[in-house]
Amino acid sequence: MIHRQATVGESRQLVPDLDYPLIFAAVGLLGLGLVMVASASMHRITDAPFYFINRHLIAIALGFVGSLIITQIPVAQWERSGPVLYFVGLFLLMLVLVPGVGREANGATRWIPLGPFNLQSSEFMKLFMVVYIAGYLVRRQLEVALSVWGFIKPMLLLVVACSLIMVQPDFGTTTVILATAMGMLFLGGVPLWQFAILIGLAGTSLVGLVLLSPYRLQRVTAFLDPWADVENSGYQLAQALIAFGRGEWFGVGLGSGIQKQFYLPEAHTDFLMAVIGEEFGLFGTLVVIALFAVIVWRAFRTGMRAERVNQKFAAYVAYGLGLWLGMQAFINMGVNVGLLPTKGLTLPLMSYGGNSIIVAMLVVAMLVRIDYELNRPDAVKQGGVQ
Template identity: 50%
Template sequence: MSSVSLKSAWPAFLDMPAGRLSFDPFLLLSVLALMLTGFVMIASASMDVAARDFGSPYFFIIRHGIFVVMAMMTLAIVSAIPMRLWQQYSVPLLVIGGVSLLLVLVPGIGREVNGARRWISLGFFNLQVSELAKIFMVIYIAGYLVRRLSEVRSTWSGVMKPVLPLSVYVGLLISQPDFGVTVVLMCTVMGMVFLSGMRLFQFIIVLLIGVLMAGLLAVTQPYRVQRLKTFLDPWADPFGAGYQLSQAQIAFGRGEWFGTGLGNSVQKLFYLPEAHTDFIYSILAEELGLVGALIVILLYCFLVYRIFVTGRRAEKQQQFFMGYVCYGFAFIFAGQALINIGVNVGALPTKGLTLPLLSYGGSSLLASAIMIAIVLRIDYELKRATVEGQRGPRRTRKSAGRVEA
């Protein structure tokens, strides 16, 4: 491959002065640390279940290893896409996300698992379309905020217009049903609009409306009401409705300060359902203890912080689309991690949300890789703009010197 074609394919690793990295190393290190921790914990938590259900203890390990490789390839490819293309096609991406959420409800296309229809089968793995829909919604809202920024900051109409596409997405997500992603998406959009400069009293009113809607959605279905009752007292029925929460709390209790040791979990031995997916954090706390659990929380906090830092730099350079995209992705990572960990420790009702970059699941891992790749691309473009701005005055001074000579 020629140097020209290589430069156009992977610009994020080229065209930077010596000694200056073209990507955020701290962001990438936190991502790799979470992914490797997830791989190790999935290997520990899934071997017995895999041996029982598939005849091989390495079934989930091999599959997740393939997902990790796919995620890294996806990260490399997506990081080469210029941000102007994401902004240019934000509306078509929104439509694609809505159509995919609709298709998953069509019998014969959508795949139903445990009473929920959220996946489209792609042969090797099942794609959870809501993971991509979240990304497309963030990109659309970022584009909308750039186009209507003055209107958002001064009028109610500018604040309420994004409610229409968001309502369509929410309706389709509830139909699957996927209450967890619905809450994350609503909070993400509200957070993005608030950071764009909407008035505080408007935000408070919108927040109250959102909380009211979430409450109504929570009590409209009997199984959600049952989850709320179980959340309030999981030990009232520890072998029935409260089984998952009570077993998760036992895992935390067994872990104590430093854990039982990697691979020594008892709860993963068919006591705690979904031990390698939704409740991987409970197994991690049992084997690595409170110290290990807190280190994972710190990694998530650092990851979200680095994304916010990139978004703030984008705003300072007047790149508002890039800034709002970063804020949206930061809210998604923070929201999903907060809800998943909250469910594991018994602070929130049970939701079917994965822990980003750590839980087993190809869709979640690929979606996380796409978001990280876009943030790394934003970081690169901001640094490139800074370097070009520094080169410009130098060229001007050299040219002026030649004319004077």
């Protein structure tokens, strides 16, 4: 029997042109997050120690299925669906505020019960808003660059969505959406003076929201000196800082952390990074930071490649997704180490929280699809990863 080696072209058909550094970084964060959620949560429910980890695994499974679907949808279809997605997201944000529909927990109404699953509409609105603004920047490119009204219009729609999110209330998500949208508008060609005014107005609004709300003001002042009221407003941050201090260079070892067991609230969600710092030390935290840096780098690399071949929509989506994941990770880490006031944001791809995990995995899948289409333009016609 005669055997022959596969040609380079045939090998490329067997192994799809995917962004493997991005995929490996995302899988690394998911895997480490799964381990750390297990470590931080198994003691919380003594008669059901696997409760949180089982739900986390279900979220990852749903995110994987959603990611497979996303990779089969051409980027052009996302562009056409942008306005519809925005209004779907707006409807979900309004639905969660309807009495008897939205579920309340810890003083916030952010979830729509769907049987065993709770839908957090604000998480999906982040994704929908990125897609909508990217499409708007393509459709109104000259208007955005030359007219004040060109960048005011998307901001008005953004204000509507953020106002509904603030009613829940969810200050952290509002901050991420505003920052991501402003970054996209800047990259989309908004003149610098208009961008400066936009930042001033957004900053003034956020400061006003803090000053008008006693509990937000308490959070902002507490992070400046958590030791001043260590038993009350500064408790979470103080315990997180103790966790990082105990970890030193290489940590106390997986599962050996003490802060998560007795002292640190929400260790498996908002303060998962503190658990990583205690159990894996500075080395572990730097590994996590490096993996997020890889994801942001690959997102911006994909965006620049798309822009070079005049795929503007794909470029703006990639930029927006990279900005979003990077900023949310930075804010979460900043909160954990005391650089920023407590926001209640999860660490993307890692913290416990079904909606957050699912949406973050969809983001990675969208970046993979954009990169794939840039490598294989024929995929646009074929409609899937071959």
